[in-house]
Amino acid sequence: MxxxxxxxxxxxxxxxxxxxxxxxxxxxxxxxxxxxxxxxxxxxxxxxxxxRGHAVAVLLFDPILDEFVFIEQFRIGAFATSESPWLIEIVAGMIEQNESIEEVCRREALEEAGVTIKRMHKALSYLSSPGGTTERIHIYIGEVDATTAQGVHGLDQESEDILVRRATKLEAIDWLNQGKIDNAATLIAVQWFLINEQKVRNSWHENT
Structure with a gap:
């Protein structure tokens, strides 16, 4: 071979x-x-x-309540082909110069969902569309307390208007099957987590 x-x-x-x-x-x-x-x-x-630089996307998960914390926001790029340009996503942000991936995860979780990440687990990274952009996206799983996730968040200077949405694993799977989650980072993160959940929980348990 x-x-x-x-x-x-x-x-x-x-x-x-x-x-x-x-x-x-x-x-x-x-x-x-x-x-x-x-x-x-x-x-x-x-x-x-x-x-366009490189980005981090973090799937927020509460291992006690067995819930995900998603966000909903408007995306102009979805207007042409989606039923609605308001998408269910995971927290994400661009990696600024001299900023670590972990720092981006924690900053964006606070800015976009109002939650504090406890432990993190690296999932994978992928090229978003290598035929036309250099962007690489790094996917992480972040442990949070889902009971603190609520309300509308985002930075005014970035014209962000972000609604927090909590979902059980079964609800998230239903959203996947119904096509309600149709952006790459969220699809990849949720599917990776469903395959590797026990590995994530074990790594967090070992670092307790």
């Missing part, structure tokens, strides 16, 4: 990067060639890539 992945970074030749836009996000034009599976090199390829 061939090794995976077949190629590495040395099998890519970038001939040009050209900034196209620099605003809330950055848009960069790349020109490059890369090795082909059948041998040789590709023709010159041109792609526009969105540079």
């Amino acid at each position: 061939k090794p995976f992945p077949t190629f590495g970074k040395d099998d890519l030749k970038i001939s040009q990067t050209k900034p196209l836009y620099n605003g809330f996000f950055k848009l960069i034009n790349y020109q490059f060639t890369h090795r082909l599976f059948d041998g040789g090199w590709s023709q010159l390829v041109t792609r526009e890539v969105l540079e």
Whole structure:
């Protein structure tokens, strides 16, 4: 069996990067060639890539009440294809310079849901859409007291209007099956947790 992945970074030749836009996000034009599976090199390829930084998303879970803490907020990107652009999500935020992932988790949990994270467990990380953006999202599970999760939160300067929603595991599974949860970070986090719940609980128990 061939090794995976077949190629590495040395099998890519970038001939040009050209900034196209620099605003809330950055848009960069790349020109490059890369090795082909059948041998040789590709023709010159041109792609526009969105540079928006990297993010953390944390699934808040109360192991005593067996409940998740979600948030609901408006997303303009969902307007074109969703029944409603108000989405059920998990707490998330961009990683600022010189800020650790754990710091982002705790900051965003307080800003968006009004809760304090106790223990954390790293789940996984993934590329959100590598054909067009460099963004990598890191998923964590955060232990919280769900009884403290309520109300509307968010930062005025970021035009945030965020409603806290609690849900049991059965309710969350029902939301998944009904398509009420249809954004990648939340889908991935909940499904990962349902597969690995005992591992998370064991790690928290060992760190008690």
